[in-house]
Amino acid sequence: MPEGMRGDGLRLSYHGVTVVEGAAIALAAGEVTALVGPNGSGKSTLLRCLARLHRPDAGSVDFTDGTGALALSAKEFAKRVTLLAQSRPTPSGVRVRDVVGYGRHPYRGRWRDGDVNGPAKVEWAMEVCGVAAMAERPVDELSGGERQRVWLATCLAQETGILLLDEPTNHLDLRYQVEILDLARDLADDHDVAVGVVLHDLNQAAAIADRVVLLRDGRVMADGEPREVLTSEHLSAAYGIEVLVGTDANTGQLTTCPVGKHSSRRRVPA
Ligand SMILES: Nc1ncnc2c1ncn2[C@@H]1O[C@H](COP(=O)(O)OP(=O)(O)OP(=O)(O)O)[C@@H](O)[C@H]1O
Numbered sequence: 001m002p003e004g005m006r007g008d009g010l011r012l013s014y015h016g017v018t019v020v021e022g023a024a025i026a027l028a029a030g031e032v033t034a035l036v037g038p039n040g041s042g043k044s045t046l047l048r049c050l051a052r053l054h055r056p057d058a059g060s061v062d063f064t065d066g067t068g069a070l071a072l073s074a075k076e077f078a079k080r081v082t083l084l085a086q087s088r089p090t091p092s093g094v095r096v097r098d099v100v101g102y103g104r105h106p107y108r109g110r111w112r113d114g115d116v117n118g119p120a121k122v123e124w125a126m127e128v129c130g131v132a133a134m135a136e137r138p139v140d141e142l143s144g145g146e147r148q149r150v151w152l153a154t155c156l157a158q159e160t161g162i163l164l165l166d167e168p169t170n171h172l173d174l175r176y177q178v179e180i181l182d183l184a185r186d187l188a189d190d191h192d193v194a195v196g197v198v199l200h201d202l203n204q205a206a207a208i209a210d211r212v213v214l215l216r217d218g219r220v221m222a223d224g225e226p227r228e229v230l231t232s233e234h235l236s237a238a239y240g241i242e243v244l245v246g247t248d249a250n251t252g253q254l255t256t257c258p259v260g261k262h263s264s265r266r267r268v269p270a
Pocket residue numbers: 014015019037038039040041042043044045046
């Protein structure tokens with residue numbers, strides 16, 4: 001059954017200092033939800049809370065079928081939710097295929113047995129992330145972008161209904177940025193996956209998200225469809241600089257343009 005999750009009334013802190021307060025966020029099956037906002041606004045902490053890597057001081061995290069996410073066993077939770085974190089330690093000397101195979105851990109028995117679909121899922125995940133050709137190479141010998149795609153393949157091999165991505169386009173060249181975001185969109189459209197993705201590029205968020213959650217200073221400032229949330233008023237207030245919002249003449253897509261000190265010099269004369 002397709003599933004989503006929601007967090008409500010979340011208060012999150014580090015060493016007693018509250019960094020997210022009263023946050024609510026819903027990730028629906030078949031939808032891409034983008035979390036945006038300035039540095040330090042709490043996006044990663046909120047995503048990590050949904051991934052059960054940061055325990056809330058207050059609030060709840062539930063799946064749409066009513067199951068409490070915080071009460072599940074680690075293995076059951078790992079069959080439902082995966083997170084592509086911002087940074088991960090890279091194991092040395094481990095082949096790409098084996099790293100992607102880590103994603104199958106919730107499906108394996110005590111003796112690493114019982115996962116009949118595992119090998120096919122690992123091959124599929126490597127294929128869609130463009131790393132099948134490097135399957136035999138040690139992961140610590142890859143470039144930052146190649147590694148990022150290996151980690152994404154590991155998440156996909158985990159075969160969860162909920163996919164959390166923290167700045168997944170980091171380190172990626174233009175083509176793979178587009179391909180990874182397209183893949184996230186396809187997983188939502190074709191497989192009913194609920195995708196929650198932290199993005200700094202507001203144009204990317206506008207291009208792929210069904211919903212955008214804008215955070216500022218640890219609070220949800222706006223939540224809704226991209227055109228409702230990504231307004232000049234909201235963005236200028238959130239980021240503390242003027243942000244123009246328009247529509248791209250070629251694609252019809254919403255575009256955002258921060259105005260810097262030298263922006264006028266680059267304006268094309270009418
Ligand atoms: N391990 C930590 N210990 C203490 N404070 C932390 C820790 N991690 C994050 N914080 C603080 O929590 C707040 C929210 O951080 P978080 O990483 O969630 O923000 P973010 O919106 O994801 O930022 P960025 O866009 O810079 O990645 C920040 O003030 C940050 O300094």
